[in-house]
Amino acid sequence: MxxxxxxxxxxxxxxxxxxxxxxxxxxxxxxxxxxxxxxxxxxxxxxxxxxxxxxxxxxxxxxxxxxxxxxxxxxxxxxxxxxxxxxxxxxxxxxxxxxxxxxxxxxxxxxxxxxxxxxxxxxxxxxxxxxxxxxxxxxxxxxxxxxxxxxxxxxxxxxxxxxxxxxxxxxxxxxxxxxxxxxxxxxxxxxxxxxxxxxxxxxxxxxxxxxxxxxxxxxxxxxxxxxxxxxxxxxxxxxxxxxxxxxxxxxxxxxxxxxxxxxxxxxxxxxxxxxxxxxxxxxxxxxxxxxxxxxxxxxxxxxxxxxxxxxxxxxxxxxxxxxxxxxxxxxxxxxxxxxxxxxxxxxxxxxxxxxxxxxxxxxxxxxxxxxxxxxxxxxxxxxxxxxRPVPYVRGFAEAARLVAAQAPRDSSVLFSGYRDGSFVFNMRTHEERRDLTVVRADKILLNVAVRRELGVTEHDLSEDDILRQIQDLNVSYLVVQPGFWNDLAVMQRFERVLAQARFEVVARIPTPNNVKAYEKELVVYRNKAPSGRRAGPRKLDLPIINRSIDAGR
Known part of the structure; x- marks a missing residue:
């Protein structure tokens, strides 16, 4: 029928x-x-x-x-x-x-x-x-x-x-x-x-x-x-x-x-x-x-x-x-x-x-x-x-929740890792923390031409320079993918800065997934002595549109 x-x-x-x-x-x-x-x-x-x-x-x-x-x-x-x-x-x-x-x-x-x-x-x-x-x-x-x-x-x-x-x-x-x-x-x-x-x-x-x-x-x-x-x-x-x-x-x-x-x-x-x-x-x-x-x-x-x-x-x-x-x-x-x-x-x-x-x-x-x-x-x-199940990599929403709950008002959160977009979006979901600014480590330490395969330039920054940038940006928390691009010298220096006593590990968040992923966990650091000064205007390179901008709140 x-x-x-x-x-x-x-x-x-x-x-x-x-x-x-x-x-x-x-x-x-x-x-x-x-x-x-x-x-x-x-x-x-x-x-x-x-x-x-x-x-x-x-x-x-x-x-x-x-x-x-x-x-x-x-x-x-x-x-x-x-x-x-x-x-x-x-x-x-x-x-x-x-x-x-x-x-x-x-x-x-x-x-x-x-x-x-x-x-x-x-x-x-x-x-x-x-x-x-x-x-x-x-x-x-x-x-x-x-x-x-x-x-x-x-x-x-x-x-x-x-x-x-x-x-x-x-x-x-x-x-x-x-x-x-x-x-x-x-x-x-x-x-x-x-x-x-x-x-x-x-x-x-x-x-x-x-x-x-x-x-x-x-x-x-x-x-x-x-x-x-x-x-x-x-x-x-x-x-x-x-x-x-x-x-x-x-x-x-x-x-x-x-x-x-x-x-x-x-x-x-x-x-x-x-x-x-x-x-x-x-x-x-x-x-x-x-x-x-x-x-x-x-x-x-x-x-x-x-x-x-x-x-x-x-x-x-x-x-x-x-x-x-x-x-x-x-x-x-x-x-x-x-x-x-x-x-x-x-x-x-x-x-x-x-x-x-x-x-x-x-x-x-x-x-x-x-x-x-x-x-x-x-x-x-x-x-x-x-x-063909839909792939996922978890942990980024949890990291954003932790930072949103603990970061001081008007401070910055530095992220270093492959899935920066996931962390940034999850931070924006917290309407109660629109005062927080996300800073990408690759934007201050490197110049990446859209993706690394197309070219990457390291900024000539010493450990003191990196620490000074973290302070100038009033970074209170850092969310870091361990080992991210640490074949680059400036990223190795960044890891040594995080090993200093002024940064303490407050959480290790696993990143469970159903695909081959670059990360196994996210480590959340607290800066014990952030500057307390709201980050001012700064220059940002935008290689994806072939320009640099002066931005900041």
Missing amino acids: TPPLNTPRSTLLIHLLLAALVGLLFMGAHADGSYWWSDAPRHALNGVFVKDLVAAAPWSDPSRYAYDYYAQYPALTILFYPPLFYAISAPFYALFGVSEATALLVVALHYVAFAWGAWALFRNWLPAWHAALAAAALAALPEIAFWGRQVMLEVPSLAFFIWSAVLFTRYRRTARPLLLYGAAALLLLAMYTKLTAGFLALAYAGTLLYERRAAMLKDRHLWLAALLACIGLVPLLVLTVKFGQANIQSASGINDSLVSRNSLAGWLWYLRQFPGQMGWAVLAAAAAGLLAGAVAAVRRRGLDGLGSAGGEGGLSRGDLVFWLLWLLAGYLFFSAIDLKEARHSVFILPPLVLAAALLLARLPRPSWQLAALAALAGAALLQTTLL
Whole structure:
């Protein structure tokens, strides 16, 4: 017995079930401040900054406010990344408070919107329940679920991205200009969340050119939509050129790239990530589906059989061009970027899942089709659950609580360790201690070019110089990862300063984790004789945006 067709009741049920799937996935997330990936607490903090900026309303000199905010919470990267996710996060922080749980709530809402969008998109070629199972398989893919349950930008961008594709497909079928403008606007919002989503515009242009030929060039709505999109991109491009030089460098060439884009390995790198991103079951079905589509296209016969009678229509040649351009343009785009990370290419996974779903929808009986699609979704969910749990590294929230409870008013807390972003964000969650300033040891002892692999310069500081800086900054407590970068001479001198009698160990906090982590514990020191003088303005190097600033409260 098959489920009912696409009735309002079944549509509501599908939306509820997809939302429940996302809720089930988020049961494996960690909302206690135990960040693992270094970008995640920074994305979370950027939204807090937007909330604080609006509350403070320093409109006469917002840049000064931002510099001073960074001096107090030195994990802010607000201009380094596109700003939309942070603007959306800000009211949630205002309503529910500053915490990782609030940040994850915002991500989860985007995740639900993404799952619903996948269903709406797949529904064009599949019956309602077939499309629902395909959307569930996509939402449960290991790579998407891994990053989608952390405070990262991939899934928030995918939410706008997939709905842009929904409106574009409806525009192709109806030629209603409003849908075209909507598709362009949503793709723009996807780019304002994560810039790399913009490659889909190539698929849009190529598909329309294939379907409409010369008539495309005479369509004033296409030209106007393109013009408005270009105007909308100007602020983002200005921000990227002015503050995102590290991102540009990642695309054009980096010293520590996994593989060179000038090699065959570089162009096959993302292909080799597919098994881990999708699981072998989904990948095998996707590969077979792509092969079936290729065979049908080569034989130049109708492609309706690749769709399903319960969908809006079979897969036309224009549809095939759209999906192939989506896959190929995205693959070539991400392969051309020098910085290789599997999470970057989650944008090209929807075409592969649709190929798998279209293949299984050709089984002879509807019950077999649904069973096969359910098995596909189950395989994705099982691999995600067993092999791609959300990583965590704990201890930083506990260290922040201890310092917040004991540090003298208007003093500074010095942090030395790999996960500075996690500690800084956890300090900001303590609304009652907004008087405290976090100082990063690497900012006063070193100059690091974004990450150590890209270069690090040691400041020529003696032990007396280091102690003098600690006193000048009114550091009352120090949270230290033992052995952090102690192959560097200045970090060795810093460790010798901590061994002096004026610093006492008040706590050793373990850092339990479920991944390979750099730290085993955090040691909390108390400065027995802080200066008592509030830290004044100071110069901070910001190599991530290629500038130095004078900051301080």
